[in-house]
Amino acid sequence: MTGKGRSTVRSEVDECLLQWTSREMQLVRLHEEILSRREALLNCSLAYNQTQNTGTLNGAQTSEQAYIRNHRLLQDIRGAKEEVYDSLNAAPTPRFMTLQKNYWAMVKSQVPMWEQDLGIQRPSSERATPGDAGTRPKTKHSPSTGTKSVGIQPKKKQTRTQHDARQKSTKSK
Template identity: 35%
Template sequence: MSSYLAQEVHLARRHEEILSQRSELLQQMETYLGDKKTKKTWQTQAADAAHKRNAALLNDIGAAEKKLQSRLCFLHHLFFLYLSQTLYWASIKESLPKWEQFLLGRAEVPVGFKKMKTAKQNISYPEEDSQK
């Protein structure tokens, strides 16, 4: 009988150890699940913040693109303005020798250019039209 009693005491101690291990494992599992839930919440918040940040960056990039496009359009305008002025002055320099004698009063209008009518010839008076 004493062997049964010793065996029962041994089993009771073993049972106590198992129960303490079980409670320890349950506590670790609760801690792990709590940490996992906290980590998931943190990751969700980080993902939301990243999404908002990316949306803001996309908006900033779009605004910068529009600003650059308008500036590029303005620069194209300036470039064409400069180009037209350059071509105008180049044509003036090219035509100047042909017109130089005329402008000095020494020759007729260069060949290929029509004489312009005077302003008086272009004006019509209503009184003259009614008399005709």
């Protein structure tokens, strides 16, 4: 090969080397760009996973705390329900019985004054007196005629305690 042939081969080789070098430089830049994108995505993925794990842990702790709180509330409600049930089913205390007796005595003594205030006038035969022999007048309403009539109704039966109280009061007189 002569000098001329070598120079053409050499120029072709130099030209190929130049193309390969420029192509390799492009590939190196692309590779570096891909690596930087990969690193950015990896960092975002790690940050996202950390927030998800933290949120999951917080959510688990929150739900556990809510479960415990709800369980305690249910126990308190059940306890209060039992207390109310027990107090409703308990026998009345002597103090309550005395208050109840005094209340009804006061109501019975106030009825004539209330009737007077309301303008209710009863016929004198309607008022029960101790000599009524166990009967008391009662007003009845007849739906067919639309009128009211006064009839004699037997008194309600006395309880044993009421009977005993009357016996004691008559003995003391």
